[in-house]
Amino acid sequence: MKNLLFITLFLVVLMGCKAPKSGSLANNTSAAKPSDTIRIANDSLEYEVIIIDAGFNTWLNAQAKPRGFYTEDYLEGRNRIYVAEWNNRAMQPQRFNPNLYEMQINYNYNIHYGYEVNYLIYNYFMYFQMAHKQQLSGFVPRP
Numbered sequence: 165m166k167n168l169l170f171i172t173l174f175l176v177v178l179m180g181c182k183a184p185k186s187g188s189l190a191n192n193t194s195a196a197k198p199s200d201t202i203r204i205a206n207d208s209l210e211y212e213v214i215i216i217d218a219g220f221n222t223w224l225n226a227q228a229k230p231r232g233f234y235t236e237d238y239l240e241g242r243n244r245i246y247v248a249e250w251n252n253r254a255m256q257p258q259r260f261n262p263n264l265y266e267m268q269i270n271y272n273y274n275i276h277y278g279y280e281v282n283y284l285i286y287n288y289f290m291y292f293q294m295a296h297k298q299q300l301s302g303f304v305p306r307p
Contacts, residue, residue: 201214201215201216202214202215202220202221202224202284203215211275211277211281213281213284213285215284215288217288217291217292219291219295220288220291223291223295224284224287224291228287228290228291231279231280231283234283234286236278236279236282239279239282239283239285239286240282242286242289242301242303243271243282243285243286243289244271244273245300245301245303246285246286246289246300246301247269247271247285249300249301250265250268250269250289250300251268251269253265253300254266254267254268254269255268264292264296264298271285289305290305290306293305
């Protein structure tokens with residue numbers, strides 16, 4: 165796939181695992197517990213988001229603001245800031261915990277990913293910051 169957004173705390177080998185080919189939101193049960201993996205794909209735009217983190221799906225359902233609470237512009241703006249800082253930390257493993265920032269996120273600001281992708285990425289950043297006592301920007305993380 166041309167553009168791959170991959171957020172992970174617990175790297176799971178996905179080689180040989182068949183994930184659902186289409187759909188806006190699907191759980192991949194072959195590599196982790198059903199509640200541990202969220203996959204969003206859009207084959208026409210050639211992107212995929214995989215969030216593998218024990219506890220995120222539970223947190224998303226229990227504490228995150230509902231879909232539609234934030235505007236898409238708001239989510240995109242915050243995601244730009246969070247992705248930039250995340251990638252900065254991922255490139256400095258000697259300074260930042262490499263177990264938290266395992267890899268960079270390929271988030272292209274010129275691609276319109278849609279509301280669902282931006283909503284889930286934004287909420288993952290909120291969850292990550294609260295769960296690991298990190299602050300990726302000047303904004304205090306809240307659900």
